[in-house]
Amino acid sequence: MTTRHHGSCLCGAVRFEVEGSFERFFLCHCSFCRKDTGSAHAANLFSTTAKLTWLTGESEVTTYHLPASRHAKSFCKTCGSALPRVAANAAALIVPAGSLESPTTIRPNAHIFVASRADWDRELETVPMLDRLPS
Numbered sequence: 001m002t003t004r005h006h007g008s009c010l011c012g013a014v015r016f017e018v019e020g021s022f023e024r025f026f027l028c029h030c031s032f033c034r035k036d037t038g039s040a041h042a043a044n045l046f047s048t049t050a051k052l053t054w055l056t057g058e059s060e061v062t063t064y065h066l067p068a069s070r071h072a073k074s075f076c077k078t079c080g081s082a083l084p085r086v087a088a089n090a091a092a093l094i095v096p097a098g099s100l101e102s103p104t105t106i107r108p109n110a111h112i113f114v115a116s117r118a119d120w121d122r123e124l125e126t127v128p129m130l131d132r133l134p135s
Contacts, residue, residue, distance in 0.1 A: 009081035014057035020050030029117035043097040
């Protein structure tokens with residue numbers, strides 16, 4: 001049985017399908033990933049065998065390559081949502097976990113680049129968890 005995952009950007013202009021399995025799932029705390037997500041870390045799924053198909057909006061996808069680094073980010077030109085990309089050396093498909101609409105059974109394998117994590121990214125399990133915005 002072939003595994004298929006579906007995803008899209010926030011505005012819905014871009015829709016995609018990933019056919020195949022993910023081998024790794026990393027939460028990256030490097031300063032580049034923190035800047036391009038605006039959060040504590042990026043959450044990316046990796047596959048060396050899965051195939052990416054753009055269902056709609058491929059012309060709306062752009063990729064920024066950070067000069068003098070291997071860091072890159074693909075995103076929707078309209079809403080800025082992170083989208084899948086193939087690594088420059090074509091060695092892996094990288095899919096932002098939050099861009100998927102279908103469930104995935106893989107759990108994160110590791111937090112990486114933790115030496116670069118934000119100073120406020122400590123003991124977050126102790127922060128209150130709410131189901132909605134507080135009043």
